[in-house]
Every structure is written in C-alpha cells, then in structure tokens.
Amino acid sequence: MQHRRHLSRRQFLKGAGATVVTASALGWNYAWAQGSDRIRVGLVGCGGRGTGAARDAVSAAEGVEIWALGDLFQDRMDNCRRSLANLGDKMKATDSRCFVGFDAYKRVIDSGVDYVLLATPPGFRPIHFQAAVDAGKHVFMEKPVAVCPEGVRMIIATAKQAEQKKLGVVAGTQYRHHPGYIETIKRVHNGAIGKVVAAYAYYLTGGLWKWDRSPGMSDIEWQIRNWLYFTWLSGDHIVEQFVHNIDVMNWVMGSPPERCIGTGGRQVRTDPAYGHIYDHFAIEYIYPNGARVTAMCRQMDGCLNRVTNQVIGTEGQARLEGFDTFWVRGKENWRWQGGVNPYVQEHADLIASVRAGKPINEGVQVAESTLTAIMGRMAAYTGQEVTWEFALRESKLNLVRNVTAFGEMPVDEVAMPGKTLLV
Numbered sequence: 001m002q003h004r005r006h007l008s009r010r011q012f013l014k015g016a017g018a019t020v021v022t023a024s025a026l027g028w029n030y031a032w033a034q035g036s037d038r039i040r041v042g043l044v045g046c047g048g049r050g051t052g053a054a055r056d057a058v059s060a061a062e063g064v065e066i067w068a069l070g071d072l073f074q075d076r077m078d079n080c081r082r083s084l085a086n087l088g089d090k091m092k093a094t095d096s097r098c099f100v101g102f103d104a105y106k107r108v109i110d111s112g113v114d115y116v117l118l119a120t121p122p123g124f125r126p127i128h129f130q131a132a133v134d135a136g137k138h139v140f141m142e143k144p145v146a147v148c149p150e151g152v153r154m155i156i157a158t159a160k161q162a163e164q165k166k167l168g169v170v171a172g173t174q175y176r177h178h179p180g181y182i183e184t185i186k187r188v189h190n191g192a193i194g195k196v197v198a199a200y201a202y203y204l205t206g207g208l209w210k211w212d213r214s215p216g217m218s219d220i221e222w223q224i225r226n227w228l229y230f231t232w233l234s235g236d237h238i239v240e241q242f243v244h245n246i247d248v249m250n251w252v253m254g255s256p257p258e259r260c261i262g263t264g265g266r267q268v269r270t271d272p273a274y275g276h277i278y279d280h281f282a283i284e285y286i287y288p289n290g291a292r293v294t295a296m297c298r299q300m301d302g303c304l305n306r307v308t309n310q311v312i313g314t315e316g317q318a319r320l321e322g323f324d325t326f327w328v329r330g331k332e333n334w335r336w337q338g339g340v341n342p343y344v345q346e347h348a349d350l351i352a353s354v355r356a357g358k359p360i361n362e363g364v365q366v367a368e369s370t371l372t373a374i375m376g377r378m379a380a381y382t383g384q385e386v387t388w389e390f391a392l393r394e395s396k397l398n399l400v401r402n403v404t405a406f407g408e409m410p411v412d413e414v415a416m417p418g419k420t421l422l423v
Contacts, residue, residue: 039351040067040092042113042137044105044128046080047071049142050119052343053172054080057117057140058090060347061355065090068097068111070104072120072224102404109135115168115351116140121227122235123147126154126400129363133162133169138354140347142172144243144370145363147235149391150398152371159363168359170350171366173247174342177349180326183336184318185252193313193330196291199252201245202306203297210273219409229275231377231412232399236277238264238380239373242297246376247369248309248320249285249293256368257285257293257375259387264380266414268300276414283376295376383417396423 039061043054046069058064066084071077077100084091099107105128109116116132118125118141125145132139139162146152162169175181188196211226227233234240250256262283269279280298287293308321316330326336353360371391378397379386 037063039064039115040113041065041115041117042068042070042108042111043080043093043117043119044070044108045117045119045121045142046076047119049172050117051080051083053117053119053140053142053347054084055087056344057115057347057351058087059344061351064115064351065092067092067113068099068108069093070099070108072100072102072104074100106131109137114138115354118142121224121233122240123151123227123233123399123401126151126158127402129155130158133158133165133167136165136167138168138350138359140170140172140350141366143247143366144235144239144373145171145366146370146374146400147232147239148374148397148399149371149395151400152367152374152392154400155367155370156364159361159367162363163361166359167361168350168354169361169363170346171362172346173244173362173366173369174346175244175248175320176251176362176365177345178323178342179338179340180323180336181248181251181320184320184326184328185248187328187334188252188311188313188318189254192316192328192332192334193311193318194315196252196289196311196313198291198312199249199293200308200310200312201242201249201293201295202308203242203245204304204306205241205299206301206303206305207269207279207299212273218406219411220403220406223275223409223411224403226273226275229269229273229277231277232401234277235370235374236281236377237299238278238281238283238297238377239370241299242281242295242376243369243373245297245307245309246295246373247366249295250369250372252309252311253287253289253291253293255288256372256388257287259385260285260375260379261385262376262379263383263417264377272411276412278380278415281376281380283379285372285376378422381415381417382420382422384422386422 041057043050054066097111109132115138118128122144145155213222223230260283264278264281266278283295285293311318318328328334375386375391
C-alpha cells in the first residue's frame with residue numbers, strides 16, 4: 001500500500017472531500033465550437049483508467065455526455081457500461097455506439113463525437129491521436145503518450161497539426177492542473193529559492209496488478225491484457241508511471257534535460273508472467289541550466305514508499321508531494337492549503353478553453369516529458385549516456401506496432417546494460 005498522502009486516482013475519488021472547480025466556476029463563456037452547449041464524448045479504451053476519465057469528463061462541466069465507447073475486448077466494454085450506467089441521462093452510449101475490436105477507435109471517432117478520450121495502453125497512443133486529430137476531434141489522452149522516440153515524433157507532429165486546426169489537446173499529467181503545483185512552481189520560477197541547482201524525484205511504490213495467461217490465449221492478447229509488463233505497450237514503469245514526476249521536473253527547469261545516465265534492473269519481478277520490464281530505475285538528468293535531477297522509481301512490495309518532488313535552490317528549497325503537501329522555504333516561507341480534484345480539473349480546463357475559443361494544446365509538452373522518461377529507460381537498458389538531441393532526432397528505436405489481429409508475438413529479451421545496443 002502507498003503512503004496515505006500518495007493517493008491513486010481511484011483512492012482520491014473515493015475521498016470525495018476535495019473541492020471540484022468546474023468550468024462554470026471559472027467564469028468561461030459556454031459557447032461550444034459547434035454552436036451547441038452539448039459535448040459528445042467518445043471513450044477509446046474502457047479499462048479502469050478510461051472509465052474513470054469518462055466520469056471525470058461528465059463531472060467537469062454541464063452539457064457533457066458519453067456518446068460512444070470502444071475497446072478491444074468485450075469484457076472490458078461490458079464492465080465499463082455497467083460502471084457508467086449510474087450516470088443517468090449523461091450516459092448516451094447505446095448498443096449501436098459501443099464498438100469492440102481492433103478498429104473500435106476508428107468507429108468511436110466516426111460516431112459523431114466532439115471530444116475523444118484516449119485511454120488504451122500507451123503504445124497505441126500515437127496512432128489513435130493521429131486518427132482523432134485527422135478527424136477534427138478535441139482530445140484528452142492519458143499519459144504517457146508514446147513508448148519510443150519514433151512514437152514521440154509522431155505525437156509532436158500531430159500536436160502541431162492539432163494547433164493548426166485549433167483543436168484542444170490535454171494530457172493526463174494532472175499535476176499541471178493542480179493549484180498546489182501551479183503556485184509552488186510559479187514561486188520557484190520567480191526566484192523564491194534562488195537559482196535552482198538540484199532536484200529529487202521519487203516514485204517508490206509497491207507492485208501493480210498482472211493478468212495471468214489462460215490456455216489458448218494468443219501472444220498478442222495476453223500481452224495487451226498484461227500490458228504493464230511489455231515495453232512496446234507501456235514503455236516500462238519509468239515511462240508509464242514515473243512520467244508524472246519527470247513532467248514536474250521539466251516544468252520546474254523550464255525545459256527537457258540535455259542528457260542523462262542511469263541504471264536499473266529486474267530484481268524481484270523475475271517471473272516471465274511479468275514480461276520483460278525492470279522493477280527499479282535510478283536516473284541522473286542534467287538540464288541546460290546546470291541543475292541535476294536525481295530520479296528514482298521502483299515497484300516492489302514490502303519496501304519504503306515515497307512519491308514526492310523536492311527542488312533545491314541557492315537560497316532555499318521547495319517540496320511538492322501528492323495532492324496536499326506544497327511548501328517553499330527560502331526568502332519567504334509559504335505553504336499551500338486548499339482542495340481540488342485535478343482529475344476532473346484537467347477536463348474542466350480543456351472544455352472551458354474550447355468553449356472560450358482558446359483551446360489548450362499540451363501535446364508537445366507531454367511528448368517532451370514522455371521522451372525524457374524514455375531517455376532514462378534507454379540509459380538504464382543500455383548503460384550508455386543518452387542525449388536529448390539523440391533521442392529526439394537520431395534514435396531509430398521504433399516500438400510503434402499497428403496490430404490489427406491476435407496472433408504470435410515473441411516477448412523481447414530482458415535488456416542487459418553493456419549488451420543491449422543504444423539505437
């Protein structure tokens with residue numbers, strides 16, 4: 001179990017004590033781009049995170065309804081529909097607009113929706129994002145948004161296309177929509193702790209779920225159901241989970257890092273049931289301002305848990321932890337107090353921006369944070385230094401797989417530093 005301060009999305013929503021700031025409370029103009037207050041939402045990826053995102057979207061503003069659902073698996077679809085049934089008249093996804101199969105994302109996008117939620121395993125994100133933007137849809141996409149440099153380049157290109165089309169794009173990096181993070185980092189940028197010289201980011205937690213393979217299940221079905229443990233689907237947990245803290249570090253520093261070195265390994269989760277990913281990483285990122293970030297993540301049961309960020313300056317320090325601990329100690333001491341549900345707020349901000357005719361576009365921002373996490377994985381897998389320029393422009397690593405049917409897919413070997421090549 002995680003420390004009580006470091007709540008999961010599901011745990012946070014159970015609390016129900018936080019104040020939700022909706023778009024209406026922010027005073028935005030409710031003129032929807034299509035001339036109607038109604039926003040039809042289509043969900044692609046009906047697992048727990050996708051189902052939660054659908055709830056968050058309809059909670060974020062008036063006039064939002066779930067119009068269509070899509071997933072690869074019928075059981076996921078059925079569970080999602082049962083879960084969302086209590087939304088009442090906000091749940092408009094009829095039998096004819098619930099799609100199952102490898103083409104379900106296309107059918108959701110083409111079903112008459114205004115706003116698409118992309119919540120499948122991250123390996124599919126570049127393809128799904130491109131399809132949504134090509135169709136002129138506003139997008140909320142869960143983090144991370146890619147698992148390899150080629151996927152990141154696809155996301156960046158599509159985000160720029162979305163900007164040209166004036167489409168809203170928000171990512172599931174919800175810290176960007178939490179006032180505690182916003183106010184703390186604003187103070188750091190305004191010099192409250194002097195020049196930033198170092199920072200520490202930790203995501204040390206217990207293990208997560210796994211899906212056991214049943215007799216007759218194909219390689220591809222098992223890997224997609226058990227997606228956390230395959231780099232082509234999740235990016236490894238440094239990308240899939242730790243990207244939250246890495247995004248905060250890039251935000252604090254004002255840019256991605258110049259280079260990184262790292263280490264990691266597979267010490268506890270050695271059974272093939274856990275695919276081929278690592279269970280711990282430690283990365284040093286070096287930023288253009290000369291600051292160094294020590295970044296650690298681990299998924300092991302029975303160990304100390306820590307999910308926090310600490311920023312060190314020449315005249316003080318700042319701490320950003322969970323959803324409730326934010327302080328600055330420096331030229332002036334300051335502490336944030338308040339309540340907000342950032343999982344709802346990110347949707348409220350996107351909807352409000354689109355209705356105001358000034359759509360937010362976080363596509364490049366989240367792509368850069370995703371690539372920063374990928375750099376750390378590449379450094380740990382290979383034992384080599386990885387530069388930003390190499391990862392962004394030169395790396396030939398392409399894990400994007402446009403899978404369209406179940407079948408065979410051998411599991412990649414576990415990466416071995418010094419033997420696995422940097423490509």
